[in-house]
Amino acid sequence: MIKVMKFGGTSVGSVDAMLRTADIIKREPASKVVVVSAMSGVTNGLIGILRESEHKADASLRQLAQRHLETARATMGEAEFAGYAPLLQQRVDELRDRLRAYHQAPRGHEKKVLYDTVSSWGERLSSLTMAHILRSQGCDAVAMTSEEAGIVATGSPGNGTADLYSTSVNLKARVLPLLGRGRTPVITGFYGIDATGRPLTFGRGGSDYSGSVVGNGLDADMIEIWTDVDGFMTADPRVVANAITLEEMDYNEAAELAYFGAKVLHPRTIEPARKKCVQVWVRNTFNPEGKGTKIHKIRSPAMNMLRSVAVKRDLSIVKVYSGEIAYQPGLISKLLDSITANGLTTYAVSTSLSTLAVVVPQEHVAEVVERLKELKDEVEKVHVKEGVSLVCAVGDGMLGSCGVSAKVFATVAEAGANVELISEGASDVALNFVVSNERAVAVVKLLHERYIGERYEAVPE
Numbered sequence: 439m440i441k442v443m444k445f446g447g448t449s450v451g452s453v454d455a456m457l458r459t460a461d462i463i464k465r466e467p468a469s470k471v472v473v474v475s476a477m478s479g480v481t482n483g484l485i486g487i488l489r490e491s492e493h494k495a496d497a498s499l500r501q502l503a504q505r506h507l508e509t510a511r512a513t514m515g516e517a518e519f520a521g522y523a524p525l526l527q528q529r530v531d532e533l534r535d536r537l538r539a540y541h542q543a544p545r546g547h548e549k550k551v552l553y554d555t556v557s558s559w560g561e562r563l564s565s566l567t568m569a570h571i572l573r574s575q576g577c578d579a580v581a582m583t584s585e586e587a588g589i590v591a592t593g594s595p596g597n598g599t600a601d602l603y604s605t606s607v608n609l610k611a612r613v614l615p616l617l618g619r620g621r622t623p624v625i626t627g628f629y630g631i632d633a634t635g636r637p638l639t640f641g642r643g644g645s646d647y648s649g650s651v652v653g654n655g656l657d658a659d660m661i662e663i664w665t666d667v668d669g670f671m672t673a674d675p676r677v678v679a680n681a682i683t684l685e686e687m688d689y690n691e692a693a694e695l696a697y698f699g700a701k702v703l704h705p706r707t708i709e710p711a712r713k714k715c716v717q718v719w720v721r722n723t724f725n726p727e728g729k730g731t732k733i734h735k736i737r738s739p740a741m742n743m744l745r746s747v748a749v750k751r752d753l754s755i756v757k758v759y760s761g762e763i764a765y766q767p768g769l770i771s772k773l774l775d776s777i778t779a780n781g782l783t784t785y786a787v788s789t790s791l792s793t794l795a796v797v798v799p800q801e802h803v804a805e806v807v808e809r810l811k812e813l814k815d816e817v818e819k820v821h822v823k824e825g826v827s828l829v830c831a832v833g834d835g836m837l838g839s840c841g842v843s844a845k846v847f848a849t850v851a852e853a854g855a856n857v858e859l860i861s862e863g864a865s866d867v868a869l870n871f872v873v874s875n876e877r878a879v880a881v882v883k884l885l886h887e888r889y890i891g892e893r894y895e896a897v898p899e
């Protein structure tokens with residue numbers, strides 16, 4: 439049995455967390471491949487360093503090295519530390535070189551690549567640290583970068599996609615033999631390697647996706663996502679205090695919720711696992727006795743109308759007006775091509791006779807409008823509504839049962855929110871709609887109270 443165990447930033451974020459994580463890994467009897475995020479705060483720190491002057495950045499890099507060295511000193515024996523410290527220093531020096539190259543690069547693609555490279559660096563430090571902690575506790579761990587493991591990626595900086603086939607070939611050649619010898623690889627999450635051999639990140643929170651990609655590549659039996667909550671919950675516990683941990687979910691439900699804001703999983707985590715039918719478990723490093731959430735192909739039906747609610751904030755609705763769009767062959771796809779250029783993600787699309795409405799992240803609205811202006815022969819007017827959130831309600835039979843949407847929308851009205859756009863019917867399990875940022879939390883709380891809350895009970899086996 440092969441198990442992939444991915445540990446997030448908080449699970450490797452302190453001496454205590456590192457020791458807990460090491461314990462969980464050691465207690466696992468299966469052949470295991472560990473994937474780690476950077477220590478919590480490190481990726482944000484690196485992005486901050488990119489904005490600093492070179493002089494200030496030097497001091498920040500020393501602090502970064504210091505944090506890892508102090509963690510290592512408190513978690514590993516003297517001999518192991520002596521081997522670790524120069525390797526860490528070497529990685530920090532390499533980071534300093536990349537940072538210098540970033541500052542010297544002219545604006546453009548090269549600068550973006552170097553920005554991505556620097557932001558990916560925290561995982562190299564955490565995986566090295568974790569591997570040495572494990573070794574000092576008698577576990578034959580080996581730190582591996584994504585380069586060494588052969589995680590191949592394509593796409594633009596900050597928005598990479600794993601090449602599952604090439605990655606699988608590489609992992610089977612480079613990682614499987616280690617497992618055969620009883621070793622435990624500790625691989626960097628968050629990034630793969632592009633065609634030129636340079637790092638390409640999978641977007642913020644991307645180590646979950648790395649875990650799934652490794653699970654897919656090795657035909658693993660199970661992927662565990664170890665984090666700081668008991669599992670996938672009925673809502674973000676930071677928004678809904680009495681959110682409940684779900685025992686199991688279907689791949690589709692988890693994927694929709696992750697895409698629409700449930701931060702517990704990176705939006706692209708499910709697909710590589712689903713492709714090979716690998717179970718995904720979400721578990722709590724700080725409560726390893728908890729059962730966690732099992733995400734797999736089929737699950738038992740739930741008792742309640744809704745299973746979980748997520749919200750994606752700070753979006754905008756871009757409405758494009760053009761006479762009889764519906765009767766102009768190819769126009770909708772032309773408009774969508776223009777809107778989604780540069781790999782931009784859209785969260786909902788709706789059409790009428792003369793309008794196309796698309797929901798996009800607010801931070802990208804200016805570039806979308808700029809591109810649409812270039813289509814002046816086709817586009818009559820563009821209207822933007824900023825400051826909206828997309829609520830995603832997932833449940834059984836969203837399409838099949840009568841009256842589900844009526845109930846959901848009555849509750850939305852009761853929460854004092856106006857529905858700005860609806861996307862229904864596209865997904866079998868989710869109902870998505872747009873409300874103002876101001877009312878989004880109230881809507882999520884009331885939906886949870888009415889249709890999930892206390893009444894949730896798992897179906898008996």
Ligand code: ADP
Nearest residue numbers: 446447448665666670671673674676700701702
């Ligand atoms: P990690 O560093 O382990 O990757 P993240 O911070 O990325 O952890 O994700 C875990 C966080 O996701 C939780 O602390 C919780 O606040 C948030 N979250 C959002 N939606 C959900 C949900 N439906 N279930 C569980 N956690 C959620």
Ligand code: ASP
Nearest residue numbers: 475476481642643644645
């Ligand atoms: N360290 C990266 C981030 O903070 C990836 C991850 O944690 O999943 O976004």
Ligand code: MG
Nearest residue numbers: 446643701702
């Ligand atoms: Mg995460």
